[in-house]
Amino acid sequence: MLLYSLKILVKTIKPQTHIGFILLVTLLSLLSLSIVGYIDSLYNLYQEIVSVDDNSILISSYAISPFTSIISKKQILDKISDLRDVSVEFILLTPAYVFGRIVILRSLSDNSTTTNTSCVYPGAGVARELNLREGDVIPVYSIFTRKSILVSVCGLYNHSDYHSYEILASEDLVRIVRGVNKDQYSIAIIRVSDPSEKHLILSRLGVDIEKISLLKRVIIMISYTGSNYTSLVSNALSEVYLGRLGFHKDHMLLLAYSIVSLTLLSTPLIGSHITRVSREFIEILRSQGVSRENIVISYLTLALLYISISILLSNLILQTLLIRLDIVRFLGYVIVPKTDLVETLIILLIESILILFGVFLSVKEE
Amino acid sequence: MASHSIVLRIMLLSIIRKRLILLFLLIVLPIIMINYSTLYSIDLIRDSGSRFLLSERGQSIILTSENRTSDICAQVSYATTTILSRNLDLETTALIVSNISLLERFIRITSTSNMDCDKSRVFIGSILSGKIANISSRDIEIRLNNRSISACLAGYYAGSFENSIIIEEKILNGLNTGYVCIVNSSLITSDMLNSVLGELSSISLLYTLLVISSYTPMMYLALLKILDSLSDELIVLRRVGVSLRSLAKAFVTAIFIITVLTSLYTVSLSYFILTLGVEILRYFILLAKPPLVTLRDIIFTLAISSLSLPLSIIAFKRGVKNASLLS
Numbered sequence: 001m002l003l004y005s006l007k008i009l010v011k012t013i014k015p016q017t018h019i020g021f022i023l024l025v026t027l028l029s030l031l032s033l034s035i036v037g038y039i040d041s042l043y044n045l046y047q048e049i050v051s052v053d054d055n056s057i058l059i060s061s062y063a064i065s066p067f068t069s070i071i072s073k074k075q076i077l078d079k080i081s082d083l084r085d086v087s088v089e090f091i092l093l094t095p096a097y098v099f100g101r102i103v104i105l106r107s108l109s110d111n112s113t114t115t116n117t118s119c120v121y122p123g124a125g126v127a128r129e130l131n132l133r134e135g136d137v138i139p140v141y142s143i144f145t146r147k148s149i150l151v152s153v154c155g156l157y158n159h160s161d162y163h164s165y166e167i168l169a170s171e172d173l174v175r176i177v178r179g180v181n182k183d184q185y186s187i188a189i190i191r192v193s194d195p196s197e198k199h200l201i202l203s204r205l206g207v208d209i210e211k212i213s214l215l216k217r218v219i220i221m222i223s224y225t226g227s228n229y230t231s232l233v234s235n236a237l238s239e240v241y242l243g244r245l246g247f248h249k250d251h252m253l254l255l256a257y258s259i260v261s262l263t264l265l266s267t268p269l270i271g272s273h274i275t276r277v278s279r280e281f282i283e284i285l286r287s288q289g290v291s292r293e294n295i296v297i298s299y300l301t302l303a304l305l306y307i308s309i310s311i312l313l314s315n316l317i318l319q320t321l322l323i324r325l326d327i328v329r330f331l332g333y334v335i336v337p338k339t340d341l342v343e344t345l346i347i348l349l350i351e352s353i354l355i356l357f358g359v360f361l362s363v364k365e366e
Numbered sequence: 367m368a369s370h371s372i373v374l375r376i377m378l379l380s381i382i383r384k385r386l387i388l389l390f391l392l393i394v395l396p397i398i399m400i401n402y403s404t405l406y407s408i409d410l411i412r413d414s415g416s417r418f419l420l421s422e423r424g425q426s427i428i429l430t431s432e433n434r435t436s437d438i439c440a441q442v443s444y445a446t447t448t449i450l451s452r453n454l455d456l457e458t459t460a461l462i463v464s465n466i467s468l469l470e471r472f473i474r475i476t477s478t479s480n481m482d483c484d485k486s487r488v489f490i491g492s493i494l495s496g497k498i499a500n501i502s503s504r505d506i507e508i509r510l511n512n513r514s515i516s517a518c519l520a521g522y523y524a525g526s527f528e529n530s531i532i533i534e535e536k537i538l539n540g541l542n543t544g545y546v547c548i549v550n551s552s553l554i555t556s557d558m559l560n561s562v563l564g565e566l567s568s569i570s571l572l573y574t575l576l577v578i579s580s581y582t583p584m585m586y587l588a589l590l591k592i593l594d595s596l597s598d599e600l601i602v603l604r605r606v607g608v609s610l611r612s613l614a615k616a617f618v619t620a621i622f623i624i625t626v627l628t629s630l631y632t633v634s635l636s637y638f639i640l641t642l643g644v645e646i647l648r649y650f651i652l653l654a655k656p657p658l659v660t661l662r663d664i665i666f667t668l669a670i671s672s673l674s675l676p677l678s679i680i681a682f683k684r685g686v687k688n689a690s691l692l693s
Contacts, residue, residue, distance in 0.1 A: 020583070027580040031573070102558055117493050117529040118446070118458045137444050137459055137542060139429035143558070146426040146551050147526040150459035152446040176493065176529060262399055263577060266392040266584050273587045276594065327572065329565050 005285055005298040012281040013274075018306075024270060025310035025351070026317075032260040032347045033311075033318055037337025038328050039256040043249060045333060046238045048162045049093070049104070052189055057201060059188040065241055066187050067093050067104065067331075073183050076190075079204045085193045086201070090185040092171055094178040095331060097141040099130050103332040105140075105178075106163070107171040107185075116170045119154035125164035126332060127156050145179040165333045260347060264354055271303060271358020282363075299359045307355060311348050315339070370616060373608055377620035380599045381592065389588045390628040397574070397581050397670055398629060402636040404570035406657050408563060413655045415559040422552040427472050427526040431544050438548045440468040443541040447531065449488075449498070450507040456497060459530040460510065462541065466520075466534050472546050473532070478521035479504065486535050487520035491528040508533065511540055578670070585673060589621065589681035597685075614682050621678040625671040633663055 010018075050066055052058045059076060063069035073090055080086055092107035103126055120140075122132050132138065136153045157168050175182070192198045238249070275282075285295055318337055328335040381387065433439055440463065447460040463469055466489060476492065481504065488508065490498050498519070508515045515535065523532065526546075593600075596617075603613060640657040 024580065024583055027576070031576055031580065035573075097554065097558060100557065100561060102561070135446070137446055139444075139544070141426070141428055141554065143555075146424060148427055148429045148546075150429070150444055150461065150527055150530045152459050172493075173529065259400065262396045265396045266581070266588070269389070269392065269584055269587045269591065272591060276591070328569055 001290070001294060002297060002301070005290055005294055006301055008284060009278060009281050009298050009302055012278045012284075014277075017277055021270065021274065021306050022309055022313070025267075025306055025355070026313045028264055028267060029307075029310050029314035029347065029351060030317055031263050032351070033314055033339050033344065034322060034337045035259050035263070036253075036256045036343050036347065037318065037339040038335055039252055040340075040343070041335050041338050042328075042330060043238050043252050044338075045162075045330060045335065046241055049333075050091075050187065050189070055192055055195070055198070057190040057192075057198065057205075059190065059205075060186075060241075063241070067095050069186050070180060070184050071186070071188055073185055073188070076188055080190065080201055083197060083201065086197060087191045089189045089191070091187050091189070092174040092178055092180075093186045094174055095143060096167070096177050097143060098138060098167070101130065101332060103130075104166045105174050106166045106168050107174040108168050115172050116154075117173045117176065118151055119170065120151045120173065121155050121157040121168040122153060123157045123159055123164040123166050123168070125334065126167060127153075132156075140177060142177040142179060144177070149173075149176060162333055257346070257350075260350060264350055267351060267354040268358030268361065271355040271360075272362035274303060274306075274359055275299060275362040296360065296363050299363055300356055303355050303359050304352060307348060307351050311344060311351075315344060370612055373603060373612055373616040374619055376599060376603065377596065377616050378623065380596055381620060381624055384595050386592050386595055387624060387628060389592060390624050391632070393581060393585045393588050394625065394629045394670060395632050395635075397577055398632040398667060399636045399639075400577055401570075401574045401666060402633065402657075402663060403640060404574065405662070406640055408566050408570060410655055411566065412559070412563055415563070416556075419552045419556050419559070422555055424551045425548050426551045426554050427546065427548055428554065429527075429544050429546050433545050434547050434549065438471055439545040440472065440547075441543065442469075442546050443543050444530075445511055445541045447533070448509040449531070450509060454498070456494070458494060460508075460533050461527055461530055461546070462510070462533045462535050464534070464536055466532060469532065469546065471548060473523040473525040473527065476522045476524050479519065481518075483518040483520060486515050486517040486533055488517045488534070489521050489523050489532040490519065491530050491532075492522060492524040493528045494531065495522050510535075578673075582673060582677070586677050586681060589674070589678050590685060592621070593617070593681055593685035610686065614679070614686075617682050618675060618678045621674050622671065625674040626668065629667040629671050630664075633659060633667055 046066060050058065059071055060066060060069040061071050076088065080088065089109060091109070092105075094105050095102050096105045097103075105120075108121070120138075122130070126132070130138075132153050134153050134155055137150055138153065139148045140151055141148045151169070151173065157163070169177075175184075178186070190201060192201065282295060318339065323336050326334045328337075429442070429444070433441075443462040445460055445462070447458060449456045449458065461469075466475070466487065473489075475489065485505075486508070488506065504519050506517055506519055508517050510533065515533070517533065520534075600613060600617075604610070637657055637659050644656050
């Protein structure tokens with residue numbers, strides 16, 4: 001019976017009206033998904049740039065981003081140099097100003113190039129944007145030393161992902177731009193193969209182990225001022241950095257979903273319009289003695305069908321089209337909207353509730 | 367025949383009495399609130415940025431392609447170069463000036479050789495000095511732009527461009543040319559701030575445009591619904607002899623008036639919510655600038671409201687076709 005009434009309902013509404021509904025809901029879903037996706041990606045940016053995994057300890061100083069942190073290599077090596085199976089990577093990261101754009105400079109860990117102070121290797125993305133070619137000589141302005149240096153493009157660095165928007169250079173060169181001495185780095189990542197060593201390192205760095213064992217997946221950030229280490233334990237790197245500015249993940253998500261709710265505020269109108277364009281349907285079915293519940297259920301099913309198709313379409317557009325457009329940027333990095341299943345389902349739920357509410361109200365009126 | 371103002375009054379009263387204003391609110395609120403709050407956030411960043419700029423003092427040394435007449439500048443050429451000596455083959459970047467004294471405001475010569483030199487003079491940046499230290503003779507050869515130049519090592523410098531060398535030569539053709547300038551640091555910081563703000567503004571503008579584009583059909587749907595709810599009044603008015611033209615005129619005017627009023631109401635509501643939010647946030651972090659209602663917001667509001675004009679005409683025509691008003 002339900003299938004029969006649904007069939008009549010679909011036939012009552014003109015094909016172009018069906019398409020119109022789907023397009024409208026797709027546009028609204030796209031707006032909602034992209035807002036959540038962009039805010040999520042922006043929040044996880046530091047994690048992507050630094051790339052720490054579960055078996056590593058990140059050491060940073062008290063800073064609001066990895067770009068402003070300064071740590072001492074000697075102090076860290078003194079504490080762990082006697083341990084085996086432990087590798088430490090020291091990284092220098094700094095924002096620089098190149099041709100009117102802020103670009104992140106990252107140190108290369110390759111030993112053969114650590115002393116070259118005139119070569120840079122721009123990522124493919126930044127090279128395309130600033131129109132850089134191998135052999136070009138470019139001025140780089142340091143916001144820390146307030147001076148410029150001249151460097152030459154010795155090659156392009158082909159790497160997908162976020163490194164594509166960075167300029168790679170030798171440690172010595174990044175150090176000049178950052179204005180720090182030989183012992184200083186931005187961050188250090190200690191990688192261990194044996195989890196028990198992790199605890200040993202942490203206790204040497206003065207971290208309260210009990211605090212960590214409560215969490216399953218952790219990123220540990222040890223910040224120090226002078227020689228005093230204080231540890232911060234978190235699930236996300238941005239939480240540690242941005243938390244100091246008062247931006248917690250919950251707040252960011254709240255902001256994202258507030259914009260989503262605001263964007264979707266008038267979707268009940270779509271729901272009520274579905275019933276308006278198919279008044280005949282109600283008349284036909286009522287004359288055939290079909291129950292009121294059955295009519296309501298057919299409308300709800302049709303609305304859900306529209307929403308599901310729209311969510312699928314908007315996800316497809318998001319994954320194929322928006323990912324290629326360089327719309328949102330932060331510090332030279334192109335931010336790509338990434339949504340997961342839970343976020344998509346939440347938006348689907350918000351949309352469904354609002355549209356079904358509209359359907360329900362107007363069916364009641366009729 | 368009822369005059370235009372009476373028909374308009376009937377329409378306005380019916381819209382208010384049937385609580386259809388809620389529908390208008392549903393349509394204009396998202397667009398105006400999203401636009402108002404994003405523009406406010408950008409203003410807030412600009413404001414805190416300019417406060418930061420006020421505290422920024424000091425001067426910066428930059429290399430730019432344009433001659434900034436208001437600043438202290440010197441014209442230079444620059445290129446990659448190779449220093450060749452008996453035991454060295456060092457590739458680096460070089461600044462080429464006709465006379466080293468032109469750069470005296472930008473660099474500090476740390477040591478000079480007193481010997482006369484009738485060839486091109488070369489000064490080495492302090493960062494490269496360690497690598498050059500083992501050059502055995504004063505005479506070096508430089509390869510620049512496929513040309514070999516005989517030069518003598520004339521001294522070392524620090525201050526800026528420390529990873530390069532400076533060659534005293536006539537400005538050569540085929541090289542990049544630019545100006546080394548001393549500018550106020552705040553100028554560069556404000557450039558950077560403006561580029562970030564420019565990015566943010568274009569994103570928010572794009573989002574607002576997308577919201578408007580998806581709300582235009584929604585506004586149309588809302589107008590159809592309003593017309594539907596007013597059908598009884600329209601039929602009665604038509605029966606008492608009001609022409610279809612006058613009805614359309616009154617409908618479009620009534621819709622426009624109500625849209626302008628609800629839009630202005632939404633602006634004040636947004637202002638109220640943001641002010642409240644700012645006051646609450648002040649307890650936690652220092653946020654200086656309370657929101658303002660500017661002419662920009664009013665113009666945007668009127669622009670959004672004027673969208674209702676063509677839409678209400680189309681909706682009326684369509685509604686008339688469907689309902690039996692023509693008779």
